[in-house]
Structures are given as C-alpha cells and as structure tokens.
Amino acid sequence: YSSVELTRYFLDRIQTLDSKYNAFITVCEESALAEATAADARRAKGDAAPWTGIPFAHKDIFCTEGVATTCASKMLANFVPPYDATVTRKFKEAGAVCIGKTNMDEFAMGSSNESSFFGKVINPWGENLVPGGSSGGSAAALAARLIPAATATDTGGSIRQPAALCGVTGLKPTYGRVSRLGMIAFASSLDQGGPMARTAEDAAMMLNIMAGYDPLDSTSIDQNVPDYTGTLNDNLEGLRIGLPKEFFRDDLNPKMKAQIEAAVKELEKLGAKIKEVSLPHTHLSVPAYYVIAPAECSANLSRFDGVRYGYRCEHPEDLEDLYTRSRSEGFGDEVKRRIMIGTYALSAGYYDAYYRKAQQVRRLIKNDFVAAFNDVDLIAGPTTPTPAFASGSKTDDPVQMYLEDIFTISTNLAGLPAISIPAGEVNGLPVGLQLIGNYFSEARILNAAHQFQ
Numbered sequence: 001y002s003s004v005e006l007t008r009y010f011l012d013r014i015q016t017l018d019s020k021y022n023a024f025i026t027v028c029e030e031s032a033l034a035e036a037t038a039a040d041a042r043r044a045k046g047d048a049a050p051w052t053g054i055p056f057a058h059k060d061i062f063c064t065e066g067v068a069t070t071c072a073s074k075m076l077a078n079f080v081p082p083y084d085a086t087v088t089r090k091f092k093e094a095g096a097v098c099i100g101k102t103n104m105d106e107f108a109m110g111s112s113n114e115s116s117f118f119g120k121v122i123n124p125w126g127e128n129l130v131p132g133g134s135s136g137g138s139a140a141a142l143a144a145r146l147i148p149a150a151t152a153t154d155t156g157g158s159i160r161q162p163a164a165l166c167g168v169t170g171l172k173p174t175y176g177r178v179s180r181l182g183m184i185a186f187a188s189s190l191d192q193g194g195p196m197a198r199t200a201e202d203a204a205m206m207l208n209i210m211a212g213y214d215p216l217d218s219t220s221i222d223q224n225v226p227d228y229t230g231t232l233n234d235n236l237e238g239l240r241i242g243l244p245k246e247f248f249r250d251d252l253n254p255k256m257k258a259q260i261e262a263a264v265k266e267l268e269k270l271g272a273k274i275k276e277v278s279l280p281h282t283h284l285s286v287p288a289y290y291v292i293a294p295a296e297c298s299a300n301l302s303r304f305d306g307v308r309y310g311y312r313c314e315h316p317e318d319l320e321d322l323y324t325r326s327r328s329e330g331f332g333d334e335v336k337r338r339i340m341i342g343t344y345a346l347s348a349g350y351y352d353a354y355y356r357k358a359q360q361v362r363r364l365i366k367n368d369f370v371a372a373f374n375d376v377d378l379i380a381g382p383t384t385p386t387p388a389f390a391s392g393s394k395t396d397d398p399v400q401m402y403l404e405d406i407f408t409i410s411t412n413l414a415g416l417p418a419i420s421i422p423a424g425e426v427n428g429l430p431v432g433l434q435l436i437g438n439y440f441s442e443a444r445i446l447n448a449a450h451q452f453q
Ligand code: GLN
Pocket: 108, 109, 110, 111, 133, 134, 153, 154, 155, 156, 157, 158, 159, 186, 293, 405
C-alpha cells in the first residue's frame, strides 16, 4: 500500500467510527494527506526510514506547530502552538504521518478519560466502559483500529493503565529518556512521554524515534539510544523476574490474580526464573504521589493566567478579576482540585509536613526498587487492580479513582521504565501484565514483552 492509501483508510475509519468513541479531538485530514504524499515520494527515492509513511496520532498534550493543542481543556481549546514538541519534530523527520490529536483527561489528570472538556472517551470493549486515562483517546483509537500507533504520556500510569484497559501495549520509558520539550507539563519530575501500539515490536520502533538526548530539556539524559528492535528476539533463558509480594496481596481481585499468575507461568516457560521480591513502601506510593503531583501541577499551571495565551474571560474589571475568572472558567473541576491541594501542600507551614515528607517517602520507594533490582532483572505484576470499570462509577469519589493507579505510580516516583502488555481477559475484558525494569532497560523490557506476545 502507498502511504496515501493507508492514510485514507484510517481517515475513513475515524470518520465512520469515532462518533462512537470520541477518541480524537482533532483530525488533520489535509496535512495528513500532504505528509503521506511526501512520504510516498521519499519512499520512491529510496530514502525511507522504517516509519516513513506510517499513520499515527499524537496525544493532544504534544505541541504541534499550526495544529490545535488543547490538553483537553477549555483553557487551551483555541491554542495553536507556534512550535513543535521535540517528539513531534522527530516523528516529522522520520516521515511519519500525523493523522490527528487524541482525546485525554484534562491536563492529563485522571484515570478514566471522563474529565476532558471535549467529552468522555468510550472504551471500544463496551459502550458503558471507561478506556482508562489519561491517555484514553490514544488507547481507544488503537483498540478500535482507528490508528496503528499513538504517542502518550505517563505521570502516574497514564500510558500503562489505559493500554491495559483497552487491550493494547504501552511503554513508559525511564525518566529523561524521551524529551519533555513541548509536552505540556503536569508534574515535571514525573511526566514522561512514550509509545502506545498494538505490540511491543511496534512500540520498540516508535521508541527508536522518540528516545534521545535533548539539550533543550534540562532533565533529558545524554545516553546512547540502542536499536530497540535489535534485541526483541533474544531468548529469555535465565532472565530473573521478581514478583513483589505487595502486588499480589489477598485483597487483589482473585480472577485478576489468577490471570496475571498464568501470564507469569508463560514467562517461566520461556526460560525466565521467577522469585518473590518485596517493595515494602508500595502502600505509600499513592499518598506520596497525590502530594507531589498536585504540588508540581499547581506551579506548572500558574502560567495559565489569561494574559499570555489560552482562555481569557470576557470583560474583566481589573487584573485580579481577569486572573480569577479566566482560571475559574477555563479549568475543570479535577484540575482545580489538584491546584488547590498542591497550593495548600506547598504553603508556608505545610511545606515540611506534606511536601518534604512526600519527597522523603519517594526516596524510600525508589530505594525499594534499587534493592529489588540487585536480585532480579525485571519485576512483574498486574497493571491495574481491575479491568475497565463503568463510566461514572468513580467520578464522585476521587480517592477510588486515585487507587486505580496503585500498581503504576511507584515506578514514576522512582523514574523507572515499565510496560503494560495484554495478558488475556477477566470477565471478558482485557487486562494488562506490567513489566518494570531498571533504569534504561527499555530494550530488555521490550524483549521480554515481545517474547511473551
Ligand atoms: N491517574 C493519575 C492522575 O490522575 C496519573 C495520570 C497520568 O499519568 N498523567 O494523576
């Protein structure tokens, strides 16, 4: 197929099916066809890279020059960035065809994709089911085969959790592996962009494009990027996999537990050696995250003041009124909740009690992983506590929603890479196996995931 044919095929699917799922905020028909035509010309000249001409979508958190980038917020509903994110630029240089921007939770805050200003996303596995979040649009688009690959971001689970709930593959790389330049900030010490695709092999090809040092991102790490596809077929003989006992507690849904244990058996058949490990501070990861992430979000989102760019209220009376109303009208409820929690936790007098304490807990969580990786090469467990849940079932209880990320958040706090891959079904719905690796072990994670698939 030519790239133009492929692009048309996916554009048609989006046009006929996306009214059901609402996975896209923007579809770039015209520019996608132009990019596809250019890619076909590049292929004809024999100057094609592996992704030249392949359609994909960006989560609407990555700045795309000349194309609306909303972060699913009223605040940025009309924002057209004057520059590309580094990730966007790299896909362009590879000749990939950006077909649109996917829906998400507002400013990437959420686990169900119900907080988008552009309406909730529906999981293709069931009309009444959430796709997970915050990268729910990318995951739903993949599951409905509206697109073969999509970018996503993960601050506390937002790549892996929606991938698990929609039955696709999602990798959160090591913090610093993928540039954050032009990726709209939520919690800067946790945010990391990564690939979402059907398989680990596709994710490896995407990571080849996305990974690498960026001098324009101060936390980007200057380390060699291996060819992530080069080691996919290595065998798993002797690979040491740890099962954290805290991830398999008695209160874990028994069907979920059985399904993940069956997946681990498969890895064992492939040659892996399984042993128990302990991550004793796991229970502190959600509380620590929900101090640190809101604290950083309250600082990052202070730039949306109605003055420089983004939403501005009508007829402000004075500067104070301009700030207050622009922010009250421009942000949704969950974003406001986070800004208030974060501002409180950072205020004089509470800083030591909450923020500093959370940072100390973060170090304990990281140290748990460092100790575990002395004994094992990978850590395995469920990605989520349950399969996809019903729309609306957790929106009135933020704490229940926050607990959705109980298995994913600790890796962000530690800065480690982790993948979620489809591991069968529970109650007829997909569940994810999570594989967590040591720093910069994306190649090993992808290798194990590929062998499993
Ligand atoms: N669900 C988590 C939150 O709401 C994580 C979101 C994310 O990873 N962006 O903060």
